[in-house]
Amino acid sequence: MSLPHESRSPDALMRPEVLAQSAYQVSDATGLIKLDAMENPHPWPGGLEDAWLEALRDPQLNRYPDAGARELEKNVRAAHGVPEAAGLLFGNGSDELIQILIMAVAASGRPILAPEPTFVMYGVLARAMGVPFVGVPLHRDFTLDLAAMHAALAEHDPAVVFLAYPNNPTGTLDDPAAVQAIIEANPGVTVVDEAYAPFAAHSFLPEVGQHDGLMVMRTVSKLGLAGARLGYLAASAGWIDALDRLRLPYNINTLTQRSVAFALDHREALDDQARGIIEERGRLSEALAAIDGVEHVFPSQANFILFRVREGQGHASFAALRDAGILIKDVGRAHPLLADCLRVTVGRSDENDAFLAALRNALAG
Numbered sequence: 494m495s496l497p498h499e500s501r502s503p504d505a506l507m508r509p510e511v512l513a514q515s516a517y518q519v520s521d522a523t524g525l526i527k528l529d530a531m532e533n534p535h536p537w538p539g540g541l542e543d544a545w546l547e548a549l550r551d552p553q554l555n556r557y558p559d560a561g562a563r564e565l566e567k568n569v570r571a572a573h574g575v576p577e578a579a580g581l582l583f584g585n586g587s588d589e590l591i592q593i594l595i596m597a598v599a600a601s602g603r604p605i606l607a608p609e610p611t612f613v614m615y616g617v618l619a620r621a622m623g624v625p626f627v628g629v630p631l632h633r634d635f636t637l638d639l640a641a642m643h644a645a646l647a648e649h650d651p652a653v654v655f656l657a658y659p660n661n662p663t664g665t666l667d668d669p670a671a672v673q674a675i676i677e678a679n680p681g682v683t684v685v686d687e688a689y690a691p692f693a694a695h696s697f698l699p700e701v702g703q704h705d706g707l708m709v710m711r712t713v714s715k716l717g718l719a720g721a722r723l724g725y726l727a728a729s730a731g732w733i734d735a736l737d738r739l740r741l742p743y744n745i746n747t748l749t750q751r752s753v754a755f756a757l758d759h760r761e762a763l764d765d766q767a768r769g770i771i772e773e774r775g776r777l778s779e780a781l782a783a784i785d786g787v788e789h790v791f792p793s794q795a796n797f798i799l800f801r802v803r804e805g806q807g808h809a810s811f812a813a814l815r816d817a818g819i820l821i822k823d824v825g826r827a828h829p830l831l832a833d834c835l836r837v838t839v840g841r842s843d844e845n846d847a848f849l850a851a852l853r854n855a856l857a858g
Contacts, residue, residue, distance in 0.1 A: 578702025580733030664793030786856030
């Protein structure tokens, strides 16, 4: 006897809160100047391409990759100064690491906590795994509300606190003393997410291994290797050993391991690009602030800039830019504090000039 169709449906087998949320949306950028995803706009210098392809020669794709990514670990430690006391866990981008962390603490009965607005995947992945998520509003200038954070720590006893440093989508780099205060007060683990470290003035990575409650997460995506999909988590050896039990086998493929190792061996080229992006970020910020109709440009320590336009003009400005061939990110509906805010990635100078011209036209209309 066959079962009724309804018993096999997603509604019957999945949790309502998962079905209620939307899938992560990636806009189609075909034919557009793409300034929506915080990518490095520069390809590798042409002189490196042949050497990179040579490094990929004879990849032995018939064999599984090195499960521990041992050579890659050596490159990452040398390139980024990971402390000897810290262990490393690699993920298919930071998203997989966030998923592993939440999965690890799901049975603790304690929630995930983060200031908001912030990177959406903290909440998305917590809900996907049935773990309560507590968002603590930032101040209106998008700085940490330290009093509210301390109150939330005392009330909710979180298993994990995620602090994006700098924050996405705001670009804010919080006072290191405030972050340190949260690390020390948090009864659980604090993950400082340094996805935008190449563009920021401070890092907590040197402190990993000194405090069991501190982990630092990084990605190579913003550095110029978004297509490689590699993130890493630095934490105490005990935590890395425990989390590694949840990592899927062979999660970092051979081509990614070789490509990232090669890139880090030639990191001076990527570091030069990061310095250029920082310089262009300053120019773009000043130009945005001078546009009539831009109400506020928020200071950024990332490779993107958040700005607010006239009340009620956020979505219309985004749409006008898209019609003009420029794709940025409309974040105005993601959180009440972000009303009429737009986020633009720092692109090449010609791309930024095209964006500024299109924004002037959009706001003049």
